[in-house]
Amino acid sequence: MSRGRARPWTHVVEAMAGVSARPGRLVLTMVGEALGLAALVATVSLAGTASGQVADHFDRAAADRVTVQPEESRAERGAVLPADAEERIRSLEGVETAGTLTRLEVDDPARTVPVVDPQAPPDPTLPVLAASPGLLDAVDAEISGRRYDAGHVARADPVALLGAAAARRLGITDLAHGPAVFVGDRALTVVGIIDAVDARGELVDSIVVPESTAARLFGWQGAQSLQVEVAPGAAETIARQAPLAITPTDPGALLASAPPTDTTLRERVQGDVSSLLVLLGIVTLVAGGVGIANIMLLSVMERVGEIGLRRALGATRGDLMTQFLVESATVGLLGGVVGTSLGFGTSMLVALARDWAPVLDARLLAAPLAGLVIGVLAGAFPAWRAGSLEPAEALRTL
Amino acid sequence: MTAAGAPAVVELEGVGRTFGGNPPVDVLRDVDLTVTEGEFLAIVGPSGSGKSTLLNVLGLLDSPTAGHYRLAGIDTTTAGERRRAGLRAARLGFVFQAFQLLPHLTVLENASLGGLYLGLSGRERALRAERLLDRVGLAHRRRARPATLSGGERQRVAIARALVAGPSLLLADEPTGNLDTASAASVLELFEELHAEGTTILMITHDPGVAARASRGVRIVDGRLSA
Structure with missing residues (x-):
């Protein structure tokens, strides 16, 4: 007891x-x-x-960017973004600008004027990118000369922007005489030079053309990726919402990511x-x-x-x-x-x-x-x- | 002097208690005392006679520096702190001059503290406390707080608490010291009744009139006992 x-x-x-x-x-x-x-x-x-x-x-410069692209396995099979992706993402609260970017499959070397000079180094093969006008805003591109405008896009004019590094390789130093570049046998008028970008550094090394032009000359069929500039702090939210906003019926088809910030x-x-x-x-x-x-x-x-x-x-x-x-x-x-x-x-x-x-x-x-x-x-x-x-x-x- | 054949509850043999110091003080000297079961013993002495020290020794709250103390047949002299605590819980019931009721607990809760450190279940303690409160005539006050009780009632609650564990010895230290004459009389009457029912009681007091109510009295003067 x-x-x-x-x-x-x-x-x-x-x-x-x-x-x-x-x-x-x-x-x-x-x-x-x-x-x-x-x-x-x-x-x-x-x-x-x-x-x-x-x-x-x-971190504002780095933290307010989101990229959207087709999910990896589909991208390998050549999947592209829907044509209205840019328009759809712009309707989201917190999105400031957005634009699409595609790397075109071009093997042809780029050159300025055809010169027959056996001593000269072989012409470089430069990356050719198709970018929507909005993309240039979305990466805060600094451009000397001018950018291509709605008219160029509408007419699919053979115009191009040159990345500063690409311009150096091609020996183009000023735009005074309306220089042209040839990619293979496709002639493009250079309207401006991209001096610097805050994102998508490859732009500086490339030849950049409007999407309509790319469609006409390089067989562009759709954008590979979407670059979005968002309001400060909204990156994660937008990254979450983007796939649903762009392909509501199949959000799994897309992959959206906010780039890591400068930690x-x-x-x-x-x-x-x-x-x-x-x-x-x-x-x-x-x-x-x-x-x-x-x-x-x-x-x-x-x-x-x-x-x-x-x-x-x-x-x-x-x-x-x-x-x-x-x-x-x-x-x-x-x-x-x-x-x-x-x-x-x-x-x-x-x-x-x-x-x-x-x-x-x-x-x-x-x-x-x-x-x-x-x-x-x-x-x-x-x-x-x-x-x-x-x-x-x-x-x-x- | 003791009832023949009744077993001893308390056996002190040559107990001494010296407090260190310069010079050392012999508070208890060569104390021999036997209390048999069912006895009601009063130890009476003036203040400074050593009666508090004797009570502390008897209550296992202090250890003698000489002699032997057997409580209910168990030699406590060599017992360690845990064993002594266990013996206090099982064998001793304390009644203090100042009652030592906890003010925030009800009468029943206070009484139920008896047996807490014996390991009795709360249910069992409450059951026993209820019965004992009934016995001391306070069943009707069991939900009251001590502050609302008279001194005599408080002391009776304390007595109920002391009996919950079913001790071999009820140790009362000046139980009427804080009480008016009428309350003191009622408490002493209760002791007499408990004694009649077979409870072994050892009461320490300075008041010869109170001591006279016990069935046997022992005087203590200068640390020595005399009949």
Whole structure:
């Protein structure tokens, strides 16, 4: 009937009774820890969110591009994008410009004027790309001369833009005399030179023609890829929506990707901001832990009579230490839960107020466990005091 | 002096308790005492006579520095802390001058603390506590908080708590010290009734009038016992 010592859950039951006996004190005890943890959770969340914004600022050039192309195995079988892909993607919220790009299969060497010179190096074979006018905007192309316009496209005129590197290889230095290039026997009038692009660097090495021209001269049958410039921060969303917007009946046919961003700078900035704020949160948290230790110690001193009574009832030192440690751990856990909730709530509100996308780190859900650990650490000394009180002396107090 | 044939609950043999210091103080000297089952013994002495130390030794809250103490036949002198705690839980029931009721618990919950460290289930403790509260005449107050009870009622709750584990010995330390005359009388009456029912009681007091209610009295002066 009796086991001769306390049942396993006795300490937990007694600790719960001890904690719940003084609800006002419970709140006071955990308020410091809860605030510290709230600060920590909020700063970590907001640091993530804020440095997300900082990084976004720095990475804008790279982070706001999405490419869409047929899914790999289909692309190998020559699949192309639907003709209205560019039009469809432009209808998405967050898309700023978009254009299509195709690498044409051309084996013919490119040259300027036919010169018979056995000493000359063989004519280079340059890549020929078909690009829609929108593409030049989507890669922020810097062009000297002019770009081909709607008229060229409509008439499928034999015009071309030369990438700066391609122009150098062909020996074209200025556009004053309307230079022409020949790809095999197809003559193209060069209207401009692409000096620089923010994406699709191959443009600089290539001969770029309108799609209609490509269709007429090079057998273009459809675009291989779609280059999209999106509003800051929308890249992932657009990448998710694009396949559905372009081929609603078969979204699996397309592959959309947001290119990886320049992470070194991003991480450095993020690291600086985060570590400072986290340090602040940890300091607050330590203060909260000391607060728990203080109040637990006060509680032990106040409950000397109870401790004496329990010893008289047969509690060992260990029984009392365990009880007070569980009390402290419970307070810590409760503080942890409250603090984590407050912290998440705060970061959500701040993010909402600043119109930021809140970054909620799921790892922060472990924060209540940190509270538990703090409770145990803070309770260690008070619990030891409770266990080391001499019962005879403890009972002498009224 | 003791009932013939009744087994001894407490046997002290040459017990001494010296507190270290300069010079050391002999608080108890060569104390011999036997309490047999069913006895109601009062130990009476003025303050400073060593009666608190004697109670602490008897209650296994303190260890003698000389002699032997057998509780219910078990030699406690060599017992470790765990064993002594176990003996307190199983064999001893404490009644204190200051009651030591926990203010946030009800009367029933307070009484149910008895047997907690003996490993009795909460259900069993509550059952026994209910029965004992009925016995001490407080069944109707079982949901009350101690603060709403009179001193005499509080002490009776404490007595119920002390009896929950079914101890071999009820140890009472100035049980009427905080009570008015009427409450003190009611508590002593309860002791007499419990004694009549067979409970072994050892009561320590400075008040000869209170001590007179016991079936046997022993005086303690300067750490020595005299009949």
